[in-house]
Amino acid sequence: MQIAQNKIEELRSLLSKPQSIIILSHTNPDGDAIGSSLAWSEILRSLGHNVTCIIPNRYPYYLEFMPGIENMLIYKSDGDKVEQAVRGADVIFCLDFHTMTRLEGLGSVISTNTKARKVLIDHHLDPVEDFDLMISYPEASSTCYLVALLIERLYGSDKITREMAENLYVGMMTDTGNFAFSTVTPDLFRMVSVLAATGISIPDIHNQVYNSFTEGRARLFGYVINRKMKIFHNGTVAHMSLTEDELRRFWFQQGDSEGFVNYPLTIKKMKMSAMFTQHTDFIRVSLRSRGDIDVNIFAQRYFHGGGHRNAAGGKSFVSMEETLKYYEKCVKEFAREGLL
Ligand code: 5GP
Ligand code: MN
Numbered sequence: 001m002q003i004a005q006n007k008i009e010e011l012r013s014l015l016s017k018p019q020s021i022i023i024l025s026h027t028n029p030d031g032d033a034i035g036s037s038l039a040w041s042e043i044l045r046s047l048g049h050n051v052t053c054i055i056p057n058r059y060p061y062y063l064e065f066m067p068g069i070e071n072m073l074i075y076k077s078d079g080d081k082v083e084q085a086v087r088g089a090d091v092i093f094c095l096d097f098h099t100m101t102r103l104e105g106l107g108s109v110i111s112t113n114t115k116a117r118k119v120l121i122d123h124h125l126d127p128v129e130d131f132d133l134m135i136s137y138p139e140a141s142s143t144c145y146l147v148a149l150l151i152e153r154l155y156g157s158d159k160i161t162r163e164m165a166e167n168l169y170v171g172m173m174t175d176t177g178n179f180a181f182s183t184v185t186p187d188l189f190r191m192v193s194v195l196a197a198t199g200i201s202i203p204d205i206h207n208q209v210y211n212s213f214t215e216g217r218a219r220l221f222g223y224v225i226n227r228k229m230k231i232f233h234n235g236t237v238a239h240m241s242l243t244e245d246e247l248r249r250f251w252f253q254q255g256d257s258e259g260f261v262n263y264p265l266t267i268k269k270m271k272m273s274a275m276f277t278q279h280t281d282f283i284r285v286s287l288r289s290r291g292d293i294d295v296n297i298f299a300q301r302y303f304h305g306g307g308h309r310n311a312a313g314g315k316s317f318v319s320m321e322e323t324l325k326y327y328e329k330c331v332k333e334f335a336r337e338g339l340l
Contacts, residue, residue, distance in 0.1 A: 001139050001185075003146070008153050010133050014117060015154075018048045019090040022116070026097035027056040027104050028284075030258070031066075031209060033096040034059055035171030036121070036143040038068045039164040040093065043151050046159070052085040056106045060255020062212045066170060067163040075106045083109055089116045094131070096143040096171075098124035099306070121146055124307060125296055138308070141183035144171025148191050157194050165195040169205055177262070178206075181310070213256070220250035224260055230324075231264070237331050237340070238264035241276040241320055261286040271340060272298075272331070276316065276323055283316040283323050293340055302330040 023041050025033035033055070041051045053072045063069065075082045086092070086109050098120070100107035110118075120131040123140040140146045148168050151160055160168070172192060176184050179192075196202065220242075228240045242257060250256075261275035271293050275286040285303045287295040288311055295312040299305035305314020316323040334340045 001137055001187075003135060003137070003149055003153060007133065007135050008150075011119070011135070011150070012154055014091060014119070014133070015044070015047065015049070018050070020088050021049050021051045022086060022089040022092045023051060023053045023095060024092060024103065024106070024110070025053075025055050025095045026102040028254070029055045029057075029059050029063075030096075031063060031174035032142045032144055032171035034063055034066055034069060034072075035167040035169070036095045036147045037072070038066060038167040039144065039151070039160075040095065040121070040147050042068060042161065042164050042167075043155065043159060046161075047155075052089075054082050054085065054106070056104050058254060060258065061253060062209060062255065063170070065208045066167055068167070075109070082106070086110060086113050089113055092116045092118045094118065094120050094122070095147075096122055096124075098122050098127035098136070100128065100130075121150070125309075126306065139183070141181065141185070141188055142171045142175035144168040144175070145188055145191060148172075148195070152191075152194075160194065160198060162198040162200055165198040165200045166205060169195050169200055169202070170209060173205070174209065178210075214251065214253065216251035216253075217256040220246075220252065220256060221260060221263075223250065224257075225263060229264060231267075231270075232328065233331055233335065233340070235267075235269045236271040237273070238267075238270060239274040239276065239324060239327055240264070241324060242278060243320055244278045247278065261288050265290060274327055276320060276327075278320060281317075283318075283320060285314045285316055285323075287312045287314075297339070298330070298334060302326070 021044055023037045025037045037053045041053045044051045055072055055074055057076045058074050073082050117132045119133045120127060121135045123137055123143055125138045127136045224240050229238055231238045257277055261273050264270050264273040265288055272289045277284045287299055289295045294309045296307050296309050299307055299312035299314040303314025307313055
């Protein structure tokens with residue numbers, strides 16, 4: 001994939017004089033959301049812009065090492081500062097999400113600033129078209145890869161610092177399941193080589209992201225797989241769930257259940273997996289699939305959500321018991337239509 005030249009020129013002209021810039025990413029930010037926001041903010045700052053990074057709620061503890069993360073404003077705890085920054089912004093960049101619903105309460109704050117130019121940099125399917133400039137490439141394996149390409153095309157890859165490279169590498173690694181998904185391309189590896197040449201330590205980053213969890217998380221994982229994984233539809237579909245009570249028992253911290261949903265797909269015949277996690281007002285739905293099975297369609301149709309073909313999510317507003325029954329019913333319908 002290549003970012004269209006007219007988009008590059010539009011962006012170049014938008015950034016040709018110093019601006020007040022907001023960089024926004026999605027609720028429950030992951031490595032790609034945080035990494036792309038931090039790298040994009042650092043390059044823009046180095047060019048003389050005034051930049052504020054905002055996320056709706058806090059990031060998981062195992063991303064705390066990412067350079068510059070401590071300067072991000074969190075809407076949930078810094079509401080006033082966020083509203084002030086949004087009011088004064090000339091340009092708002094939206095990174096790693098495709099619909100304002102992924103911002104929750106912060107979405108309505110953004111819509112109060114009508115003068116700012118709104119720019120999307122994202123790799124999700126079917127973006128909502130209310131942006132002044134859309135840099136939307138669903139075939140890109142991560143938003144971090146898109147940001148790296150943008151920096152390269154706009155200013156040259158020698159402008160990528162070690163800190164930027166560290167942040168960008170996190171998103172490229174996490175959004176491709178450690179460079180194993182079908183979304184990886186030769187050019188991604190070329191870009192990884194550019195990042196590696198800045199002197200980042202790939203083993204250190206790997207350990208920070210994948211080997212820095214709590215004991216509670218390890219025990220919760222064992223419990224979920226052993227006790228809560230149900231396999232049905234002739235061994236090809238799985239679901240797992242966690243109630244509030246179970247989360248408390250294992251000292252759950254935000255981000256602890258990240259990645260659990262992938263595990264059933266290590267079983268040979270498995271085609272699709274779902275994880276349901278109870279939150280205060282809703283159940284968070286996480287979906288993963290293999291090959292042609294399209295969980296983006298499944299999430300849109302049945303769970304008010306979306307995402308990518310093999311990784312999508314959404315929400316459920318009924319009880320856990322009803323949600324699991326409903327999921328099994330939806331799976332049957334999906335299969336009847338030949339989609340599974
Ligand atoms: P995860 O399961 O890791 O939370 O999310 C997997 C993918 O689904 C991500 O690409 C994410 O953007 C998308 N996704 C997760 N939750 C939602 C949601 O509530 N709405 C939409 N539209 N997409 C979601
Ligand atoms: Mn992403």
